[in-house]
Amino acid sequence: MERVPILKIGDILLVSIQVDMSDQTAVALQEDLAERIVATGCHGVIIDITALDIVDSFVGRMLSTIASISRVLDAETVVVGMRPAVAITLVELGLSLNGIRTALNVERGMELIAAERADQGDDEFDYGPDTELTASP
Amino acid sequence: MTSGVDLGRPQTQAVGSDEDVVRVRQLVRTVAVAAKLSLVDQTKVVTAASELARNTLVYGGGGSVEVSTVDNGRKQGIKILFADSGPGIADLNLALTDGYTTGGGLGLGLSGARRLVDEFDIQTAPGQGTRITITKWSR
Amino acid sequence: MALNADESGRLVDVLSRHVDRITRRWAEVVAAQLRGRLSQAELIRQGQELHRALLDALGKGAVDLTSEEATELRAVLAEFSRGQARQGFSATETATGVFALKDALLTVLDSDQSEGTLRDYVGFSALVDQMGLFTFETYVRTRESLIADQAEQLLELSTPVVKLWEGVVAVPLVGTLDSARAQVVMERLLQTLVDTGSPYAIIDITGVPAVDTQVAQHILKTVVAARLMGADCIISGIRPQIAQTIVALGIEFGDIATKASLADALRHVLRLTGVETGRRQSRREA
Numbered sequence A: 001m002e003r004v005p006i007l008k009i010g011d012i013l014l015v016s017i018q019v020d021m022s023d024q025t026a027v028a029l030q031e032d033l034a035e036r037i038v039a040t041g042c043h044g045v046i047i048d049i050t051a052l053d054i055v056d057s058f059v060g061r062m063l064s065t066i067a068s069i070s071r072v073l074d075a076e077t078v079v080v081g082m083r084p085a086v087a088i089t090l091v092e093l094g095l096s097l098n099g100i101r102t103a104l105n106v107e108r109g110m111e112l113i114a115a116e117r118a119d120q121g122d123d124e125f126d127y128g129p130d131t132e133l134t135a136s137p
Numbered sequence B: 001m002t003s004g005v006d007l008g009r010p011q012t013q014a015v016g017s018d019e020d021v022v023r024v025r026q027l028v029r030t031v032a033v034a035a036k037l038s039l040v041d042q043t044k045v046v047t048a049a050s051e052l053a054r055n056t057l058v059y060g061g062g063g064s065v066e067v068s069t070v071d072n073g074r075k076q077g078i079k080i081l082f083a084d085s086g087p088g089i090a091d092l093n094l095a096l097t098d099g100y101t102t103g104g105g106l107g108l109g110l111s112g113a114r115r116l117v118d119e120f121d122i123q124t125a126p127g128q129g130t131r132i133t134i135t136k137w138s139r
Numbered sequence C: 001m002a003l004n005a006d007e008s009g010r011l012v013d014v015l016s017r018h019v020d021r022i023t024r025r026w027a028e029v030v031a032a033q034l035r036g037r038l039s040q041a042e043l044i045r046q047g048q049e050l051h052r053a054l055l056d057a058l059g060k061g062a063v064d065l066t067s068e069e070a071t072e073l074r075a076v077l078a079e080f081s082r083g084q085a086r087q088g089f090s091a092t093e094t095a096t097g098v099f100a101l102k103d104a105l106l107t108v109l110d111s112d113q114s115e116g117t118l119r120d121y122v123g124f125s126a127l128v129d130q131m132g133l134f135t136f137e138t139y140v141r142t143r144e145s146l147i148a149d150q151a152e153q154l155l156e157l158s159t160p161v162v163k164l165w166e167g168v169v170a171v172p173l174v175g176t177l178d179s180a181r182a183q184v185v186m187e188r189l190l191q192t193l194v195d196t197g198s199p200y201a202i203i204d205i206t207g208v209p210a211v212d213t214q215v216a217q218h219i220l221k222t223v224v225a226a227r228l229m230g231a232d233c234i235i236s237g238i239r240p241q242i243a244q245t246i247v248a249l250g251i252e253f254g255d256i257a258t259k260a261s262l263a264d265a266l267r268h269v270l271r272l273t274g275v276e277t278g279r280r281q282s283r284r285e286a
Helices: A023-040 A057-072 A084-093 A106-119 A129-134 B018-034 B039-058 B109-116 C005-017 C019-034 C040-059 C068-086 C091-111 C118-157 C179-196 C213-229 C240-248 C262-280
Strands: A006-009 A012-016 A044-048 A076-080 A101-103 B011-015 B063-071 B076-084 B119-124 B130-137 C162-165 C168-174 C200-207 C232-236 C257-259
Touching: A006 A023, A012 A023, A012 A106, A023 A057, A023 B018, A044 A057, A044 A106, A057 A076, A057 A084, A057 B039, A076 A106, A084 B039, A084 B109, A084 C179, A084 C213, A101 A106, A101 C213, B011 B018, B011 B039, B018 B039, B018 B063, B018 B076, B039 B063, B039 B076, B039 B109, B039 B130, B109 B119, C005 C019, C005 C040, C005 C091, C005 C118, C019 C040, C019 C091, C040 C068, C040 C091, C068 C091, C068 C118, C091 C118, C118 C179, C162 C262, C168 C179, C168 C262, C179 C200, C179 C213, C200 C213, C200 C262, C213 C232, C232 C262, C257 C262
Parallel strands: A012 A044, A044 A076, A076 A101, C168 C200, C200 C232, C232 C257
Antiparallel strands: A006 A012, B011 B063, B063 B076, B076 B130, B119 B130, C162 C168
16 A cells, blocks of 8 residues: 655655555555654645645544644644646535645645734744745746 | 456456445446546446446345447447345345445435446345346446 | 449449549549539549549458448548538539439440449449448538537637736626636636636636526536645626526525625735735835
């Protein structure tokens, strides 16, 4: 079974899903992430799904579960890079991904987490204000 | 990946494991591209196939999926048959209701898949297994 | 009415012995009605190709146009009529191009009484009629697909997605929105969000005369899809009648931001970004 790698960047865990995941791989990712959050003490999780050409209800549920678990572990989860066709399909499927924060790309996802932590008065985490206007590719 | 496959003929994929569900998705994608579906329609039909193939595996105890291209003279399309010889579905209306599940999922598999395709036909009875046929036409 | 083996044998004979005369006569007949829109050389080339394909099909034993042996002939005819349709020739002109074959053959038969019987000519005539019908069908299909292509191009032209501000894109919708167009617009909008990395989109419907349930649903779904992607949509320019329709149809816009004008919507977005950034640190344009 393939495993999805989890990268640590500063205070953030970055997961970039590059393969067409089997359900087992998805469940394994969920477990691996929970362990890494605890082990690293990170406060943010970014799941990049740019490479995913579909998200079905199983993967959708996995994303929701990851968001809930990380919230319990004091980490904010942002799902980034969802393709338009995937988003349209999810709406039609009836999956609303409640409780999941989303952003257009990794950079905006980082800003979102930074803003969130800043709101909670967590000063150690600040990417500064200038990242916002440089997001255009 | 599946190049060199004769897409004029129905393609069959057995569903007996997680990895087979992934293979079904890839097969459906290849055929949907051949049937000239738009990107959004490809995504919809692959997603529907993923839901139904998982149902075949989880509820039907495994089975098979047959994918073929269809042509009604005006448009091309893709037709997929999911067949299992599992326990079948006792209350179809209930099973097609959003949010209803017996397997701990979100209960969007059947009802959601039906919304994603143009034609949806299901034949099932307790003890008789389940056969679902879906069709998606190019726009 | 299919040709029998004898007839088709004799036709092959006549056709192959009089290549030049048949081609030239065919070109004459066609040229007469096209009045110089195609060069003589081009016509001769077409005539030769048609003649060659016909001879080839009959030689292989084709008894009518649907035969397996006539595949090549059908391809040549289809190519011929597609070319005509694209270049703007009329249906009559295209069909005449095929029917002229009868005239051409008759000229040959006339000049040499021993060459053929009336039966041969009638059989050949039936085959040419089939070819004419086939050509006409291909012609119509080509024109239909041309129209469909143009409709699509028009659709793309009529739905621009513009960048309004750094991180803000807008779709000014003008004209009647049917379901197909709404779908195209929405897909385009979502793709633009990704391409430009813009977290805000304004859908301006000032120029839309009416909204039905389906179109409203499309707009709503787009807003939800944009949210899933991490972007916010604002709908602006809802006219009084449309507001009434929306309420009358019982469509829930829920917590979707709606503004009276495009300007209001932009101000709203700028304030949102301003407030967001202002909380962290004072900002330049905020």
